[in-house]
Amino acid sequence: MPATATLPTTTLRTYAATDVAGMQAGMEEDGYVIIPGVIDRAEVAEVKRRIDELRPFGYDCFDPGKKQVDHYKNVFNRSPFWLPYLDKPGVIDVAESVMGADCHIIGMTGWRSPPGVGGWGMHIDQQFFPVEEELLVSGRIKLPVMLATAHFYLNDMTLDLxxxxxxxxxxxxxxxxxxxxxxxxxxxxxGDERSWRGQEAVPVLVKAGDVMIFRSEVWHTGSKNQTADQTRYLLQVHYGRRMMAQKFSPYLDFRFNHEVVAQATARQRRLLGGHQPGAYD
Ligand SMILES: O=C(O)CCC(=O)C(=O)O
Structure with missing residues (x-):
């Protein structure tokens, strides 16, 4: 990502974890919401330590040469330690409010981005079908949120990190x-576009422990770690409506960790995919 000479001025709105109605409106208006202080500093340190302990499996990317991002998939299945990240207060409330009380996770990814790596390019994670913008801007059509990702930031974010x-x-x-x-x-x-209707891309300069949750159609990108010596740590929790497929790689060889399932609460079991029977079941 180019280091921008001038920082776009849009202030990112933040929400209290209890402001579910506000967050629901924020997801509709902005396509994302930011919840400060979802986890505290001690918990941030522990999550980073646990990411450092992960070992590559299945579709994971792991680069001991540190020329790439380490990317661990389905972290929830490694240990019961990760269960609380399925339903952190505020995050799960906004997820359920926009994707339904039977939504579930479709993945959980741990990242480590060392100096010199990163920078994806502007993208959306998923558009189910293209829609004319006038229909969406006017509100005549409202696309339901089908997928959304929560980013647990584990560093105090700066422009170069x-x-x-x-x-x-x-x-x-x-x-x-x-x-x-x-x-x-x-x-x-x-694609290369970095603004829409005059709104420029803005950097998510939040603090360690803050969470951003964003719907799959909002334009976003990662960027390059331009620090000399800092590694960015990130935990992503990917949510979907009940009918969205779980991305539990390595798919045909995926097996639930029984220790994790045994320690899950009823809500966490549902988030892992333990649903009431419905259509197609
Ligand atoms: O690295 C980031 O902050 C963004 C990640 C991202 O763009 C994605 O997972 O789709």
Missing amino acids: CPTWVVPGSHKSGRGPGAKPGEARYGFVA
Whole structure:
């Protein structure tokens, strides 16, 4: 990500974990919400320590040469330690409010971004179908949130420590960055556009322990770690509506860790996929 000479001025709105109605409106308006202080400093240190203890498995990316991001998938399945990150107060409340009381996780990813690496490019994680922006901006059509990711930031974020960048409100473009209006590009879409309707991308400069949860259609990107000696740590929890497929790689060889399931609460079991029977069951 280019180091910007001037920082975009949009102040990122934050919400108290108890302000569920406010967060629901924020997800609709901006496409993301930020909840400060979801975990405290001691917990942040412990989560980082636990990420350092992870060992690669299945589809994980792990680079001892430190020329890439370490990316551990399905962290929830490694140990019961991770269970509370399925339903942290505030985060789970906004997830359930926009994706339903039967939503579940589709993944949980631990990241380590060392100096010199990172920088993806603006993208959306998923557009289910392109929509004309006028329909979304006017509110005549409201696309339900199907997928959303919570970022647990584990560092005090600075401009050079590879912050996430987000274009507030861009989910209402009805398309991914770089796609032409009405163009039939859906799924994961990436492109060079970094602003929409005059709104520039803004860096998510939050504190360690803060969480941003964002819907899959909002334009966002990671960036390059330009520090000399700091590693960014990040925990992602990916949520989806009940009918969204869990991304539990390595798929045919995935097995639930019984120790994790045995220690899960009823809500956590549902979030892991233990649903009441419904359509197609
Ligand atoms: O690294 C980041 O902050 C953003 C991650 C991201 O863009 C993604 O997982 O889709």
